[in-house]
Amino acid sequence: MKTFWFVLTIIALIWYIFVTIFVSYKGVADIKGMLKRLSEQNKDKD
Amino acid sequence: MGNFNWLLDGSIVGVYLLLTMFAGLYVRKYVSKVDDFLVAGREMDVYLGIASLAATEFGIVTCMYTAQNGYKFGFAGATPGILMALAMLFVGLTGFVIKPLRDSGVVTIPQLIEKRFGPNIRWAAGVVIVLGGLLNMGVFLRIGGQFLVQVAGMNVGYLEITMTILLIGVAVYTILGGMLSVLITDFLQFIVMSFGLIAVTILILYTVGWDTLVATVETHHGAGGFNPFVHPEMGWQYVVFNGLLNLAAVLTWQTTIARVLAAKDSKTGQRIYTSTSFFFVCRFLIPGIWGIAALAVLGTSVPDSLDAMPMFLAKAVPMGLMGILIAAMLAADMSTDSSYMLTWASVIYNDILAPFRKGWSDKRGLLWNRFIVAGIGIFLLIYGLWFKLEGDLWTYLGLTGTIYLASISVLLVSACYWEKANSWGAVASIFVSAAIPLGFLIMEKIDVPSANKLAKDIGPYYSGIAAYICSALAMVVGSYLKPKGGLAE
Numbered sequence: 001m002k003t004f005w006f007v008l009t010i011i012a013l014i015w016y017i018f019v020t021i022f023v024s025y026k027g028v029a030d031i032k033g034m035l036k037r038l039s040e041q042n043k044d045k046d
Numbered sequence: 047m048g049n050f051n052w053l054l055d056g057s058i059v060g061v062y063l064l065l066t067m068f069a070g071l072y073v074r075k076y077v078s079k080v081d082d083f084l085v086a087g088r089e090m091d092v093y094l095g096i097a098s099l100a101a102t103e104f105g106i107v108t109c110m111y112t113a114q115n116g117y118k119f120g121f122a123g124a125t126p127g128i129l130m131a132l133a134m135l136f137v138g139l140t141g142f143v144i145k146p147l148r149d150s151g152v153v154t155i156p157q158l159i160e161k162r163f164g165p166n167i168r169w170a171a172g173v174v175i176v177l178g179g180l181l182n183m184g185v186f187l188r189i190g191g192q193f194l195v196q197v198a199g200m201n202v203g204y205l206e207i208t209m210t211i212l213l214i215g216v217a218v219y220t221i222l223g224g225m226l227s228v229l230i231t232d233f234l235q236f237i238v239m240s241f242g243l244i245a246v247t248i249l250i251l252y253t254v255g256w257d258t259l260v261a262t263v264e265t266h267h268g269a270g271g272f273n274p275f276v277h278p279e280m281g282w283q284y285v286v287f288n289g290l291l292n293l294a295a296v297l298t299w300q301t302t303i304a305r306v307l308a309a310k311d312s313k314t315g316q317r318i319y320t321s322t323s324f325f326f327v328c329r330f331l332i333p334g335i336w337g338i339a340a341l342a343v344l345g346t347s348v349p350d351s352l353d354a355m356p357m358f359l360a361k362a363v364p365m366g367l368m369g370i371l372i373a374a375m376l377a378a379d380m381s382t383d384s385s386y387m388l389t390w391a392s393v394i395y396n397d398i399l400a401p402f403r404k405g406w407s408d409k410r411g412l413l414w415n416r417f418i419v420a421g422i423g424i425f426l427l428i429y430g431l432w433f434k435l436e437g438d439l440w441t442y443l444g445l446t447g448t449i450y451l452a453s454i455s456v457l458l459v460s461a462c463y464w465e466k467a468n469s470w471g472a473v474a475s476i477f478v479s480a481a482i483p484l485g486f487l488i489m490e491k492i493d494v495p496s497a498n499k500l501a502k503d504i505g506p507y508y509s510g511i512a513a514y515i516c517s518a519l520a521m522v523v524g525s526y527l528k529p530k531g532g533l534a535e
Contacts, residue, residue: 001272002260005121009256009335012328013247019325020240023093027233030094037089038076038226 049360050198055369062373063215066234066380070219070227080411083224084153084392085308090229092309095318097236098229098385099305100325104239105382106190106375109333111443113355116337120263120271122280123337127330129285130292131323138319141312143297146462148312155298155458156397162461163472165401170476171454172397175300178450179390180425182443186386187213187430189352190379196356197363198372210427212376213383217423220384221416225308228384235377242374245367246359247332253362254339262342283507290514291448294455301389387426391418448510452517453479460521471525479517482509 050056077083090098115123137144152158156175160168191209195202219227251259263271270277274285296302296319306315333355340348340358348354363371395403395415403411453476460467460475486509489501501509 001121001269005272006256006260008327009331012324012331013244015324016240016328016332017244019096019321020237020244023097024237026093027097027236030091031230031233033091034086034089034094034229035073035076038082038087041087042076042078 049363049365049368050200050372051365051368054366055198055372058366058369059373059376062238062377066231066377067215067219069234070223070231070384073226073230074219074223076226077222077224077412079408080395080415081153082226083412083415084388084396085304086225086229088308089310090305090308090314092314092317092321094229094233095305095309095314096322096325098232098381099302099318099322101232101236101239101378101381102301102305102385103326103382104329104378105186106193106379107186107382108329109336109375109378110189110193110352110355112330112333113337113340114352115330116334117341117351117354118337119274119277119280120267120338121334122267122271122274122277124327124330124334125274125280125285126288126292127327127334129289130296130326130329133289133293133296134319134323134326137293137296138316138321138323141316143458143462144303144306144315144319145312147303147458148306148309148315153307154393154396155300155303155454156393159454159457159461159472162467163457163469167457167469167472167476168397168400170473171457172393172400174450174476174480175454176390176393176398178446179300179386179393180422182446183383183386183390184426184429185443186379186383187426190375192353193356193375194372196353197360197368197375199360212380213423213427216380216383217387217420220387221419224415224419225304225388228381228388229308231384232381235381238370238377239374239381242370242377243328243332246363246371246374247335249363249367250336250339254342258342259335259338263338266341266346281507283505283511287507287510290511291451294451294514295447298451298454298458300393301385304385304389304392383426387419387422391415391422394418448483448513449480451479452482452513455514456517456521460525464525466525467521468525468528470528471521471523474520474524475517478520479513482513482516 079087081087112123112127115126117123136142147155147158150158150161154172156168156171159171187209188205191205194200194208195205200208219231223230267277270280274280275282277284305318306312309315309318336355336359339362340354343358343362344354348357359371392415395411395418399414403414406414456475456479457467457472460471486501486504486506489497492498
């Protein structure tokens, strides 16, 4: 069981570092896309 | 006094707060209708969804009780995180419940429930969800304040005023920008929070050491510190109860489901679940390690196990990193508070006020939503900060959570997959789900020795398992008892 928790901790840390960097990078594009679509919808409505 | 330096660490925290407020207020101009306010116009994509879900479901209160689990149970204390990750992965891969929920185009869970069980059950479900959710959230502010005051070494007398100012800041951008502000600030908060969590964990592993953590767990908990099935205070019933609790939470916890409903389609919602699932292992394991480190350094002399982790961090985290840690924890708390305020407001507006708001314009709807968020903020201040909680945090969260999780998950699964489910079954399920945990807690608290003994013999885990099983049985029995083609919904 000790090996299980050691491996899980290492995987959790590596996964978390990777996801933080990846999501930080890709999320910016998501935000830009979302705001652009909402802006277009609001213009159509006007 | 801890290692908090007002000039260096205070500046880091100040810059973070200014950036968040600016981002939250900037996007308010995109909000023109109720759908924009409540579900960001359903335009959220996968990566923003992952950041938002992770930030929302990790607050200071989460950090406190998961660290407490590490302190009290060792590595086995992270078991609920593993179970939640498995539940989320299963739901994400199969689309169980969340696919029909998102495809139906509803804004809240009770709205879907109405389609099967009628408007009265929708209203009742809305009341149960808001009651459970708000009472659950009621303690977040004080627990968050306790953490910050201890870690920063502030005067305890400043707890109320600090958290009041913080809540007002969060409320302002949530009221003006709704879900859009929540998503944008969640994104910033996810980055700051994750950076702080990772940096502090690496520091702890470097300074305390993995071997010391393992030896501490072995000394204080034995084999049970690594395996929940052999821990004297956990056992199979703890694992089964947490399995049911976490599956129900994944399916029905309104703040989690809100990300599926704001996703641009059901496939995006499923991808958000699948990709975020492993985060829930980190959510329990990382603060759990902080709790074990607190046990290694401070021992068992800490009067309240909930305080062990912040007491340890106040000494272990150096100047500079302390500012990042506090900014990270503020980020965690602010994202949780804003999402929770908005989510419960959405249920109040969408479901509880449903009978009264026919023909309302978007402008009027937006105004009402903003009033409701402000009202929830005031409730949190009065209930969560100025009212002192009696009893322990776990019991409180367990009570308020299980009251609605069992019945609403049964109602939701039945609404999606069981044709014979009807309003009688729904009423019976809601009643049983609330009666069992409440009955257990009353037996535990009242001044009757025989009732106290019975509650002790049953234990919270068996009681919790019974709530889920009996709630499902009540749905089946109630549905079959209703006369065919008889009474109207």
